[in-house]
Amino acid sequence: xxxxxxxxxxxxxxxxxAWSAFAQPQGxxxxxxxxxxxxxxxxxxxxxxxxxKLKAMMEQQPQMRNFQDMTDEERTKMRxxxxxxxxQQTAIMAEIAKQLDTVKGAMQLAREQREAMTPLNDLLxxxxxxNATATAAKIQKLIDEKKKQFEDKMTAMGMDPEMVQxxxxxxxxxxxx
Numbered sequence: 001x002x003x004x005x006x007x008x009x010x011x012x013x014x015x016x017x018a019w020s021a022f023a024q025p026q027g028x029x030x031x032x033x034x035x036x037x038x039x040x041x042x043x044x045x046x047x048x049x050x051x052x053k054l055k056a057m058m059e060q061q062p063q064m065r066n067f068q069d070m071t072d073e074e075r076t077k078m079r080x081x082x083x084x085x086x087x088q089q090t091a092i093m094a095e096i097a098k099q100l101d102t103v104k105g106a107m108q109l110a111r112e113q114r115e116a117m118t119p120l121n122d123l124l125x126x127x128x129x130x131n132a133t134a135t136a137a138k139i140q141k142l143i144d145e146k147k148k149q150f151e152d153k154m155t156a157m158g159m160d161p162e163m164v165q166x167x168x169x170x171x172x173x174x175x176x177x
Contacts, residue, residue: 036105043102050096057088098156106159113150117143 067075101109120143127136154164 040103040105043099047096047099047103050092050099054089054092054096057085057092061085101153102157106154106157106164109150109154110164113146117146120146 067078070078104112120139124136124139124143127139151164
């Protein structure tokens, strides 16, 4: 499983590198695009660092012994080590996900958010038209939670919430035309 995890992270990193190399304008030009490119390059460097940490962690993982042949102390120690390793891996994977979001860029993330929210908005409209107020309230709560998560993600990336809102509105207007 650990080899698969490293392989998946490697594939994601390679895809992110290729995407940033081919899909982004060359430096210079308008200031915002140059800044975005620089931010993405920093994110790619951070991705490489995190993948390196993950790979080193996987290589240092001790060989598993038969759990039944261990003493209680050895089992307890092994459980603690596995828990600590799993927590480190989770933190590394969260940082990798954050850096991949940076490489994708705000516009791509906004587009993905709109696409993900479309079925929920359609479902909400259907529930309202059928006067299913309890269902509509639950769907609205889910929509609000997903919107808050997206806004938090964009804020963590250094985006202004008002700018994020304008991007979401502009995308909805384009889609409606």
